[in-house]
Amino acid sequence: MGNSMIHWRPKTWWIELHQRWHALTREGRDTFWLLGMLALVLLPHATRLPWWANLGAGIALAWRARLAWTDGKLPSRWLLALMLVALLIMTWLTYRTLIGREAGITLVVVLATLKCLELKARRDSLVCLYLGFFLILTQFFYNQGIGTAVLMLGAVWGLLTALVMGQRPLGRPPIAEVGRDALRAMLWGLPLMVVLFALFPRFGPLWALPTDANGRTGLSDTLTLGQVAELALDDSIALRVRFSSTPPPPEQMYFRGPTLDNFNGLVWEPGAPALAKPQLSGAPQSYEITIEPSSLPVLPLLEGTGKAMVSAGGSDRLTVQQHGIEWIRRGGRGERLILQAQAWPRWQWTEELRPQLRRHWTRLPQGVNPRTQAWATQLLAEVQARHPDAAASAPQLLVSAVMNHIRTARYSYTLSPGLPAQQTPHLIDDFWMDRKEGFCEHFATGFVVVMRAMGVPARVVTGYQGAELNPVDGQYIVRNSSAHAWAEFWQPGRGWVRADPTAAVAPERVQRAPRPRPFAGLPGPLSQLDSSALQRLRDMWDAVDNRWNVWVLQYSRGQQMNLLKSLGWQQPDFQSLGQALAWGLGLTGLGAAVLAWWTRERTPHQPWDKALRRMHKALTQWPVAPPTGPEPAAASAWRVALLASWPEPRTGEQEALLRLLHELDALRYGPTGTAAQTSQPSQWLSLVKQIEALSRPTAALASAAHSRT
Template structure:
């Protein structure tokens, strides 16, 4: 295959590899258009046909712009911008007429590699992009070797070696460059969602429970609490309009007092991107954690709130008291939100609660009695815990509590709270995560999206807010052992299910442990860790100035080392020239004139004229050198064995020809 066709096909393969991970986020037309253009360009390269004219490219570009506008209604923004870059990169391959055009494709490729991290920063994506970088660097090397037919293997090795030379600089910049919020932390980012929301409707959490994605990782410093205590508190939903539950606004007063008992549980947590300002923490937290770049506060309802939504992975340490009381012991005047029920919703359930309240058996019942009564009713009235309840209508609590009696955690929690309020007891919904995988991976307990949960709290005089989990009444294994329901498997999942469960669990745990190391050491490298590194280097109280001076000093040392290497490389002698000069020196000792400009062939002729038949071994070696250096199958480096043999034969001839000269 001609070199131009080979290099073009290699570049097209690298482009296809770079674009492929984007196809999951791009509209279908973009992937189809890119594939058609790349195949078209590949066929032109193989057939050695001319490239299309300018108006053909303008027409295809107009189609790409029109489809982008049709898909996004704009050309501005992350998604339409990436779609256009992908289309333009493919179209630019149809203009590869000169090295300048190739460089445009290279730079577009490097930019496109960066855009992958707007969607995901996983280890797999990083590994795929390393391959893309190597491929593009190889193409750059080929573009700078216009003469001959250098092999892809040689160009790839040179590209890899060049990248390795730059690795120390990259590592230095990673460790010392000031940490800022990552570029991928933009509001319209496509990062994984936590599954939690500031609002709740019946059915929303059930949809999240289908996901086995990791929500957070928790590592305990000391004893591990029992599994039924794994309650990670998220948004607290108090306001109810009959359909949707919402939290109390930030400006509303929340009188609450946390009174912990016993020793705290200390732990470290790594939380995936939330897209919320609420940070799920193990109940109950008395002191908000410190997260670099965020202001964190603790509300009266024990919600831990950041000063803005979190679009990046965060890591923090926390303390939790498993034994505590929360809230005022005497009923204040601001619990009205926790008693409010909108007019015109769930009339049958309200009538059921009113009848229960009039029952003489419950005369003078307090909040704890009402809670026990409702939980007892759930246990004995035929309720079922299911992942896929049917659709509920406007009066969802009526249908769930009195008719169908099947649902997920939010159905039980919402119905419990509504009835407690109807009985005159302040109550609210708490959402978050409950439970974790049975065994830790690399020391971390993994909390998955399928652990998303909703429970209830009611207020009791002389105690405060008390947790009640109605789901535990009908599905105790869900809380006590974290035995989550799973959706019915599809064809692929069913096939994978035939593999040994122990093997699948081992493979998944190993992969998640590797991902966790990647998260901890790379993605979660923060300003605090930078300053810790400076302390390890001897800085007593590191600052930004120390970081800047150290970075500038290290870069200066590396620049000086690079300059010395460049000076040395400039004064190095080509190994072929060095070999030929050694052979010329041996010939001069035999009395043969050997000029610096003469090739091996001319030296062989001069040696034959001077030495006659005795010169044949030297002539043969000089001819071998000529073929090795300039022949069709030229070697990349000189043959040292040839140099040694030539030197030995020339020295053996030296005594005889010295005598003849006398």
């Protein structure tokens, strides 16, 4: 083969891909960019949409991307119509409606992706862009966190870049250049956005999301075995607390939620009327609590809270009222709240328990959990035999006996107790007598059933227990993983007394709040990894997220009025807010005008510019139409216009003027380095003065001729 050998160098796939990308047409490249931005907007919706919507959107985007890559033919309108009908039918079968939030968002996603399959004109791309902007707004129906805001801000920039590319139909402008222009446009709009955010009046329902659009987190007002255990696996934040003085120890941080009185053998739910407010004593603890959105009317405040008021968040009609030992919200459900509150360390009821209420709090369903009730009756007899004269303190003695049984009978605490081997209505029997392992809800409900079987009024309380300190901002964070269930029993002379049977079997659960690992939720051994550095990052993120909630999401009418007070308004109202908004918009517009003037494109003034303007002004005195085009016109353009208007023979003034224009043009555009081009501006001005001298009498004669006619 010798000299005829061919040297072959293989090309890697990425080199071929790079070459193919640069070989794409302008339309193909812009289409890929638009499809990528739409995919970014749709990505957060993937976990909320039905599987067929995700599949259809993915197929449509991938199909259109392939057509752009191969410059293929778009599908026919008949095929697109059939696909649309099929997706409408699937939407109806899934939601049983074509309106509403879930069905509406699904339809918008379907329409946006199908529209990409007929993307061939500028109008089609504009429709896809507008649908993309609308889908950005729908993201905030589900999540308004800072992460979603940053992601959607990037999506806005991407769609604006696609919009700017659509306004430049000629050539192939680089994406980086167009992206800078889009970013510049966003920065230009930033001051206006800040002014509107700070001063635009907050009034519902315009400034509120739909009721079903708010996130739901936290406890329920009913309890079935397994419910609290599900929340224990949820590391999302339920509430944040900041204490004004030394905080209570973790074992005393009980944030009381719904009180559950009625039991039908399977479900616990509230049902008893509240007693009068308890008497509070001791030095109160002041604290600020931020409660994440919840659908519950009961506010999970620190036990013993006797005073509470809303300081931020919620609608105008939101109020909080004390109902016995609980605090109830009136209005403002599904909204984040910030309250200022005070809690007392000791409280008691002075009134006696009426027989009707005693019967209510000792009632058990007939024929359910017979073994546990029989065991409780036996324990009652044993305690009474050991303490025949202790009738007044009998409830406390019975509680001590039950707690001792939990500690010594080999009960165990687990987050995954499982279900009974066979379906049975006797769930308490299965836990108390057989398996003896469970979660806080098992111990609390079992304890209440035992106490009621012994004739002691008792009830279940759900809420949160414990909190973790965030060293970054000094707040205590209570996560849904701190959801807890405990019990209360009635002690004559004191009223309701807290009893936490979980502390008897797992004291570490009460004394130390569960702190999630940074890798919690990952599969296998990765979920067990822990790192102080990663935990520090998580604490910082929680602190930043809290600031976002307070400064942005909780910015309400009250904060607007406080802002006006700081700006000098003594008693601000809506009229003051309108005045501040007008001032803000006016100053923003003035600043934009000044900035636009300052950053305008400036044409550098060269020495001959002044002379050229004087020449143009003088020549306009002649009764000749000026040259078309930008002003001032060049000397050569004026000479051509005059030659066309003055046929031979010409007057001496006309010939002199044409000669002067020729000399002036030669001075400006002479060969590089010639004496003419390097002449001083005084020579240009001398020629212009001669042109002005010739133009004045001509203008006077033209004016005189015009007056005679």
